[in-house]
Structures are given as C-alpha cells and as structure tokens.
Amino acid sequence: MNAHVPAIKAISAPTQFVESKGRRLAYRTLGQGQPIVLCVRYRAVMDEWDPLFLDSLAANGLQVVIFDYSGLGQSTGERTYNPIALAQDAVDLIEALDLKDVIISGWSLGGMAAEVAVAFHPERISHAVLIGTTPPGPLVKLAEQLFFDTATKPDYTLEDNAILFFEPASPASRAASDASVARIAERTSDRSPRVDPYWAKENLGSGPVNPIFPADAVLEALKTTKIPLLHIGGDHDIIFPIENWYALNGDLPTLQLLTYPAAGHGPQHEYPEACADYIASFARTTG
Numbered sequence: 001m002n003a004h005v006p007a008i009k010a011i012s013a014p015t016q017f018v019e020s021k022g023r024r025l026a027y028r029t030l031g032q033g034q035p036i037v038l039c040v041r042y043r044a045v046m047d048e049w050d051p052l053f054l055d056s057l058a059a060n061g062l063q064v065v066i067f068d069y070s071g072l073g074q075s076t077g078e079r080t081y082n083p084i085a086l087a088q089d090a091v092d093l094i095e096a097l098d099l100k101d102v103i104i105s106g107w108s109l110g111g112m113a114a115e116v117a118v119a120f121h122p123e124r125i126s127h128a129v130l131i132g133t134t135p136p137g138p139l140v141k142l143a144e145q146l147f148f149d150t151a152t153k154p155d156y157t158l159e160d161n162a163i164l165f166f167e168p169a170s171p172a173s174r175a176a177s178d179a180s181v182a183r184i185a186e187r188t189s190d191r192s193p194r195v196d197p198y199w200a201k202e203n204l205g206s207g208p209v210n211p212i213f214p215a216d217a218v219l220e221a222l223k224t225t226k227i228p229l230l231h232i233g234g235d236h237d238i239i240f241p242i243e244n245w246y247a248l249n250g251d252l253p254t255l256q257l258l259t260y261p262a263a264g265h266g267p268q269h270e271y272p273e274a275c276a277d278y279i280a281s282f283a284r285t286t287g
Contacts, residue, residue, distance in 0.1 A: 004031070004032075004033075004058065004059050004060065004061050005059065007030075008030045008031075009030065009051065009055055010028075010030060010049070010051035010052075010054035010055050010058075010064075010187075011051045011186045011187040012187075013028040013029065013030045014028065014190065015027070015028055015074060015190050015192075016028065016029070017074075018093065018096040018097065019096075020092040020093070020095075020096045021092060022077070023070050023071075023075065023076045023077030023078075024075060024076045024077075025067055025068070025070070025075050025077075025089060025092065025093050025096070026046070026067060026068045026073055026074035026075045026192065027046070027065055027066065027067035027068075027093060027097075028046060028065075028066050028067075029063060029064060029065045029066075030054065030055070030058045030063075030064050031057065031058025031059075031061070031062055031063050031064050032058075032061070032063055033061040033062050033063050034061070034062055034063065034101055034102075034103060034126075034283060035062070035063040035064075035065055035094075035097075035099040035100075035101070035102050035103065036057060036062045036063070036064055036065065036102070036103040036104075036105055036129070036279070036283075037065045037067075037090055037093065037094060037099070037102055037103070037104055037105065038054075038064070038065065038066050038067075038105045038106065038107070038110070039069075039086060039087075039089075039090050039104075039105065039106035039107070039109075039110030039111070039113040039114055040066070040067075040068075040069075040106075040107060040109075040110050041107045041108035041109055041110055041132075042081070042108055042109040042151070042200065042204065043151065043195045043197065043200045044195065045068050045072060045073035045074075045191075045192035045193070045194065045195060046066040046067055046068055046073060046192055047073075047184065047187060047191045047192050048184065049066055049184075050180050050183055050184055050268065050269040050272050051183050051184065051186065051187065052180075052183050052272040052273065053268045053269060053272035053273075053275060053276055054066065056272055056273045056275075056276030056277070057276045057279065057280070059276070060276055060277060060279075060280035061280065062103070062279075062280060062283070063099075065093070065097070065099070067089070067090070067093055068192050069086055069089050070085070070089050072192075072195055073192030073193060073195075074192045074193070075089075079199070081109060081200075081203040083109065083112035083113045083115075083116050083213070083215070084116055084120075086109070086110070086112075086113035086116075087113040087114070087116035087117040087120070087121065089113075090104065090106075090113060090114070090117055091117055091121045091124075094124050095124070099124060100124055101124070101126040102124050102125050102126060103125075103126065103127045103128070103129055103279070103283050104117045104118065104125050104127075104128050104129075105128070105129040105130070105131065105279075106130060106131065106133065107131040107132055107133065107266070107268070108131070108132050108133055108239070108240065108265065109133075110131075110133070111130040111131060111132065111133020111134070111231075111240075112133060112134065112136075112213050112215075114128055114129075114130055114133075115128070115130065115133075115135075115136060115213075115215075115218050115222065116215070116218055118221065118222065118225055118227055118229070119215075119217065119218040119221035119222065119225070120218075120221070122225065122227060125227055126227070126228075126283070126287060127227060127228050127229075127230070127282065127283050127286065127287065128227055128228070128229050128230070129230045129232065129279050129282070130229065130230065130231045130232070131231075131232045131233075131266075131267065131268050131275075132232070132233055132234065132237055132239075132240055132264075132265045132266055132267060132268075133231070133240055134211075134212050134213050134239075134240040134244060135213070135219065135222075135244055135245055135248050135252075136211065136213045136214070136215035136216070136218040136219040136222070137211050137213070137214070137215070137216060137219040138210060138211050139210045139211055139212065139241075139244045140243055140244055140247045141241040141243040141244055142208040142209075142210055142241075143208040143212065143238060143239045143240065143241070144208070144238040144239070145207055145208065146163065146238055147164065147238045147239040147265075148204065148205070148206060148207050148208070150163050150164055151164060151204060151239075152197070152200075152201040152204060153197075154197045154198075155197075158177070158178060158181060161177050161180075161181055162174050162177040162178075163238070164238075164264070164265060164266075165177065165180075165264055165265045165266030165269060165270075166234075166263070166264045166265075166266065166269075166270055167234065167235075167236050167262045167263055167264045168264075169236075169262075170262040172262065173262055173263060173264065173270060176269070176270040176271075177269075177270070180266075180269040180270070180272075212240075222252050222255075223251055223252060223253070225254060226254065227254060228254045228256070228282070228286040228287055229252060229254050229255045229256065230255075230256045230257075230258065230278075230279070230282045230286075231245050231255065231256070231257050231258070232258045232259075232260075232267050232268065232275055232278070232279075233245065233257070233258070233259050233260070233263075233267060234259070234260050234262075234263030234264045234265065234266075234267045234270070235259055235260065235261050235262065235263060236262075236263070236264055237264055237265045238264065238265060239265055240265065242257075242259050245257055256282065256286070258278060
C-alpha cells in the first residue's frame with residue numbers, strides 16, 4: 001500500500017449533498033487523487049461499504065466517492081432498482097462534482113450500474129472496476145436458490161452475512177465476515193436510513209433467472225469498449241457465479257479477472273486491503 005494517510009476516515013466522513021435534476025443526492029468523499037465512484041449493492045446504502053476497504057483505497061492515492069441512490073438512504077427522488085437509472089445517479093453525481101478520469105466501480109447490482117455507465121456514458125470514465133456482479137446476457141451458470149431465500153429476510157444475522165457475502169464453508173472466511181460486520185458498525189452517527197426490506201424483496205424475484213441482466217446493448221458495448229475493465233470475484237459467489245465472466249473472457253478485449261479462493265459475493269470485504277491495492281495498481285498501470 002502507498003504511504004498516503006487520508007485526512008478523513010470512512011467512519012467519520014461527513015455526508016454531503018448535491019442537487020441534480022430535481023433530486024438531492026447524498027454522498028461522502030475521502031482521500032485525494034484519481035476519483036473512484038462506488039455504486040453499492042442491492043439493499044444497501046453507503047454505510048454498507050466496509051470502511052477498511054474505503055480507507056485502503058484512499059491510502060492508495062484515490063479520491064473515494066460513495067453515495068445513496070435516488071430515493072434511498074439520504075437521497076431524494078424516485079427509488080428504483082433499474083440499473084439504467086442507478087447508472088444515471090452515478091453519472092449525474094460525477095457531473096455535479098465535475099470529476100474527470102473516473103474509475104467507475106460497483107458491487108453486485110451496483111456493478112450492473114457501472115456496466116451501463118461504461119456502455120452509455122463513457123465520457124468521464126477512464127477505468128471500470130466491477131465487484132461480485134454479473135455480465136449482461138445469457139449465463140453459463142445460474143445463481144443458487146440460497147441467495148434468494150437469505151437476501152429477502154427482513155434482518156440479516158451474522159450467519160446470513162456469511163452466507164450472502166462470504167464463504168461459510170471456510171472458517172477463515174467466516175472470521176473475515178464477522179470482522180467486516182464489526183468494522184461497518186463502527187460508524188454510529190450520520191448513518192443513512194436502511195432500505196425498506198419489503199420494497200427490496202419486491203424488486204428481487206423469488207429465484208434464479210437467465211439472464212439476470214438482459215441488456216444486449218450493454219454487452220455489445222463492452223465488446224468494443226477501450227475502457228479497461230476489472231472484475232473482482234470470489235470462487236463461490238452464490239448469486240453471480242464467476243464462471244459467467246470467464247465464459248466471456250475471449251469476447252471482452254479489455255477485461256481482467258481477479259478471483260479470490262474460498263471467497264463469496266463480497267471479496268472486497270474479505271480482502272479489503274488487498275483489493276484496494278489491486279484496484280489502485282490496475283488504474284495506474286492499465287489504460
């Protein structure tokens with residue numbers, strides 16, 4: 001890791017607001033350098049990012065920007081889980097803050113939003129980092145029913161967190177899950193309100209479908225983009241199996257794949273410092 005010491009830590013970064021197109025977007029920022037804008041997962045607000053991951057990105061010389069989607073958390077506007085609308089949130093925030101050479105990043109559902117941004121709004125984007133997400137189009141391996149049965153519970157226990165985002169068969173991964181939950185809980189004030197679990201459930205579905213992201217135009221754009229793409233995944237992701245990215249490896253000319261062993265849907269929370277180091281190196285050396 002580089003020797004940058006962020007002046008503001010993730011657990012104390014103040015929430016700020018920007019007005020754009022009739023709604024108010026809530027965001028936080030820490031660190032200085034090339035901006036990385038992070039689109040969060042399903043059922044999450046910006047407080048669900050592991051602060052060690054964010055601090056490690058900032059320590060690597062990146063300006064880290066996290067935010068709440070429209071109508072969720074502390075942002076106003078119409079709530080939706082349509083990836084096109086979520087991508088527009090990120091793009092509008094980037095433009096409002098006048099960010100340039102942006103690393104667009106997203107976890108899970110947020111990864112789909114990042115893919116849309118690359119496809120349709122590439123002007124200010126230099127790199128894309130996709131974390132635990134799915135490619136657009138037909139899949140070679142489907143999700144597991146266990147994800148849908150667990151992700152729709154009103155409240156997550158430590159066991160649920162391990163199932164959803166880690167590899168519960170691995171004692172080391174379970175320990176990493178507990179440690180990540182503890183770090184996320186360290187922020188005790190100025191937290192964004194949680195997403196309504198019943199609304200979120202209505203937007204998820206009851207079981208695996210193929211494709212889960214039916215976006216042919218996005219897939220075609222990724223096949224011709226010059227923007228470097230990095231996907232970071234775990235070898236046992238129960239909702240977005242990593243095998244679906246490897247199946248496209250010959251079709252996406254700028255794609256790099258990083259897969260962690262004995263890891264699940266949230267590799268950046270299991271290996272926060274390592275993932276941050278890799279992302280920073282990817283941005284510095286690729287392009």
